[in-house]
Amino acid sequence: MKNNTENREIPYKIILAEKELPRNWYNMRADMPGKIAPLLDPVTMEPVTARALEKVFCRETAAQEMDETNRLIPIPEDVRNFYRMYRPAPLIHAEFLEKMLDTPAKIFYKFEGNNTSGSHKLNSAIAQAYYAKQQGLKGVTTETGAGQWGTALSMACAFYGLECRVFMVKCSYEQKPFRREVMRTYGASVIPSPSRTTEVGKKILKEYPETPGSLGCAVSEAVETALNTEGYRYVLGSVLNQVVLHQSVIGLETKTALEKYGIKPDVIIGCAGGGSNLGGLIAPFAGEMLRGERSYRLIAVEPEACPSLTRGKFVYDYCDTGKICPLAKMYSLGSGFMPSAIHSGGLRYHGMNSIISQLYHDKVIEATAVPQSDVFKAAVEFARVEGILPAPESSHAICTAINEALRCKRENRAETIVFGLTGTGYFDMPAYGKFNDGTLSESSLSGEEIEKSLRTLPDIAQ
Numbered sequence: 006m007k008n009n010t011e012n013r014e015i016p017y018k019i020i021l022a023e024k025e026l027p028r029n030w031y032n033m034r035a036d037m038p039g040k041i042a043p044l045l046d047p048v049t050m051e052p053v054t055a056r057a058l059e060k061v062f063c064r065e066t067a068a069q070e071m072d073e074t075n076r077l078i079p080i081p082e083d084v085r086n087f088y089r090m091y092r093p094a095p096l097i098h099a100e101f102l103e104k105m106l107d108t109p110a111k112i113f114y115k116f117e118g119n120n121t122s123g124s125h126k127l128n129s130a131i132a133q134a135y136y137a138k139q140q141g142l143k144g145v146t147t148e149t150g151a152g153q154w155g156t157a158l159s160m161a162c163a164f165y166g167l168e169c170r171v172f173m174v175k176c177s178y179e180q181k182p183f184r185r186e187v188m189r190t191y192g193a194s195v196i197p198s199p200s201r202t203t204e205v206g207k208k209i210l211k212e213y214p215e216t217p218g219s220l221g222c223a224v225s226e227a228v229e230t231a232l233n234t235e236g237y238r239y240v241l242g243s244v245l246n247q248v249v250l251h252q253s254v255i256g257l258e259t260k261t262a263l264e265k266y267g268i269k270p271d272v273i274i275g276c277a278g279g280g281s282n283l284g285g286l287i288a289p290f291a292g293e294m295l296r297g298e299r300s301y302r303l304i305a306v307e308p309e310a311c312p313s314l315t316r317g318k319f320v321y322d323y324c325d326t327g328k329i330c331p332l333a334k335m336y337s338l339g340s341g342f343m344p345s346a347i348h349s350g351g352l353r354y355h356g357m358n359s360i361i362s363q364l365y366h367d368k369v370i371e372a373t374a375v376p377q378s379d380v381f382k383a384a385v386e387f388a389r390v391e392g393i394l395p396a397p398e399s400s401h402a403i404c405t406a407i408n409e410a411l412r413c414k415r416e417n418r419a420e421t422i423v424f425g426l427t428g429t430g431y432f433d434m435p436a437y438g439k440f441n442d443g444t445l446s447e448s449s450l451s452g453e454e455i456e457k458s459l460r461t462l463p464d465i466a467q
């Protein structure tokens with residue numbers, strides 16, 4: 006018996022009561038010793054003001070974007086009420102995975118796929134839609150990669166009666182027609198990006214007529230449309246500090262659930278696209294580290310095909326391909342980076358949230374990149390024993406959790422591993438199909454390609 010005796014009282018699913026839903030989001034920045042570098046205006050290269058951000062974003066979320074002093078930000082009662090439809094999310098003890106791996110490690114995962122959108126993105130979508138409604142706006146624009154964010158936002162906008170225009174990365178639009186229909190069912194209009202409805206879209210199409218699209222490009226189109234449409238603002242499902250803030254609900258619930266059973270994690274793992282679920286999951290734990298109270302290994306997992314932390318540079322870069330959004334100091338592969346059409350649409354972004362970038366730079370967190378074939382192998386192993394069909398994005402975290410559990414086995418260490426299972430993979434069956442057929446291609450990314458893309462970084466004093 007390796008770990009079952011001491012754990013007998015831990016249920017397979019730790020489910021918190023509704024009243025244990027956090028009342029505040031936690032803002033890690035308040036506990037960071039150094040402040041993160043400010044966003045820069047793309048024209049003047051001066052730090053942006055909240056005023057300037059309000060032209061693009063909602064007033065309240067612009068304020069949250071800049072907030073580096075308030076540790077706790079109250080979750081509006083209305084948002085908390087919506088959260089009650091699908092939260093608290095369960096923290097699951099992966100007993101069957103442990104058994105299959107024959108590891109002395111204990112493994113837990115926080116499952117965020119228990120809502121129609123199928124991922125954690127609803128946590129921020131509902132907050133952003135709430136603030137847009139409060140401000141009396143008519144609608145919002147956004148981009149979506151794999152479609153999870155667009156779906157989440159469509160649901161949130163339907164709830165508040167807001168219009169919703171979604172620019173969907175073209176390869177996902179084609180690969181995932183059902184995603185598109187879910188969004189339309191919730192009332193959103195969905196446009197493949199790059200499109201001819203915007204100046205930036207036309208320009209990109211002229212330069213790269215065959216492009217499968219990218220998140221960076223779809224962002225540019227959505228921002229341009231918001232700026233040109235009365236009563237509209239732009240909302241974003243990842244990368245921004247406000248999104249990491251809203252996602253802290255994941256980590257706060259996880260911490261409460263672990264503490265209830267006296268479980269002390271050693272390793273906490275999340276997949277990283279723009280960094281929001283990872284940032285949210287690790288937030289309260291990173292907070293303890295920043296305050297010098299405890300230490301953990303916090304690991305970001307990215308795809309080998311889009312390795313912004315592990316192979317990018319920590320510099321000021323544009324957040325979008327069209328260079329109309331502010332610049333952020335972050336780990337980036339260059340805003341011109343066009344990742345190959347890997348099947349984890351949600352992890353195809355060229356940069357990384359600034360807080361996560363700074364924490365990585367300061368060695369508070371680690372990062373690793375995994376190849377697509379290992380990710381799908383881990384996904385299938387996981388599905389067969391734990392039952393849940395994971396999203397390919399989430400499977401990056403599964404892959405690293407399995408690797409860590411196998412390391413524990415080799416070293417005979419009973420560490421406790423917690424990972425974020427961000428969503429389900431029902432709309433990713435074409436990719437699973439390729440894996441099952443043995444035709445999933447591995448796109449290797451050469452140093453040369455990365456060098457070429459890094460040369461597109463803006464030449465400003467860092």
Ligand SMILES: *Cc1c(COP(=O)(O)O)cnc(C)c1O
Pocket residue numbers: 123124125126151153154242243244276277278279280281282283351352396398399427428429
């Ligand atoms: C969008 C998405 C991600 C990546 O986004 P982050 O902002 O890095 O969290 C991961 N998993 C799923 C299921 C997603 O939809």
